[in-house]
Amino acid sequence: MITLYTFASGFGQFSYSPFCTKAGWLLKLSNVPWQRQDTTDPRKMPLGKLPAIGLADGTIIPDSDNIRAYLEKTGHDFDAGLSPRDRAVSRAFIRMAEEHIYFHQMQDRWGDDANWAVIRQEYFGFLPALIRGMVTRKLRKDVLGMVHKMGLGRMTVEQRLARVEPDFVAIAAQLNERAFLFGDTPTAADASVGAILGGVMAAPVPTPLSRRVAQDAVLSAYVKRCAAAMD
CATH class of the missing domain: 1.20.1050.10 (Glutathione S-transferase Yfyf (Class Pi); Chain A, domain 2)
Structure with a gap:
């Protein structure tokens, strides 16, 4: 199970941060099992920022682009069919x-x-x-x-x-x-x-x-x- 570390929802958005929203949307598109964990303090995350995902083996992957790269490496092509x-x-x-x-x-x-x-x-x-x-x-x-x-x-x-x-x-x-x-x-x-x-x-x-x-x-x-x- 992947855990998405994200800022909370707010103002009608998945997250206050559009980059956390992006990460959540990528996880939904990839159809992998995942859960969200809201946090207010990203300082302990790699790069000191959110979003980040936590893997079952304890690995934490920060940054929405890195999250996309991981999901693509594990089998999901978000741009399937594009030239x-x-x-x-x-x-x-x-x-x-x-x-x-x-x-x-x-x-x-x-x-x-x-x-x-x-x-x-x-x-x-x-x-x-x-x-x-x-x-x-x-x-x-x-x-x-x-x-x-x-x-x-x-x-x-x-x-x-x-x-x-x-x-x-x-x-x-x-x-x-x-x-x-x-x-x-x-x-x-x-x-x-x-x-x-x-x-x-x-x-x-x-x-x-x-x-x-x-x-x-x-x-x-x-x-x-x-x-x-x-x-």
Whole structure:
């Protein structure tokens, strides 16, 4: 039995973290026996992050990409039937979602004061009140410092929307009336892109970014189809 170590469910999502959602969806697609174990402290995990999976022999595999690689090595092909060209396109869409769109979500959640007020309680409410303020102020400073160094944190909301808009257009164009990015059944790209877009939509306090996805008939329906298919 595989154990998925993940952040808890929240805001209508499998997990607060879209990468944990991705890992959960990959496990569901692979049809292997598994269970989830929610945790608030990833520091003891390899790489100090979530998600991670624990195997029966005690091995722990961290990171959603490594989890995918393990599941593929043990027999599941998430991209069965895709041509080499489509597999290449799939990788590009995954990287676009995880290395670009995700950080716009992060800026929304950690940088927007209204969202941060909710996030602070949801993510860190388990901490004793005496230390919660100190810990969360440092974490927020660190996260926003990273996004600032990337450049996104230096942009206005309008500039960020303009930067991410071509990504949303590309996803809609790739769907092109299909249920999923590469046809009628979900693939690895859907586990990633669907999870990231779902996270964007699930901002606890609506933002221009979350409304952009939620009000897009194509993207919002796609997110719902992904969640239903992985249920």
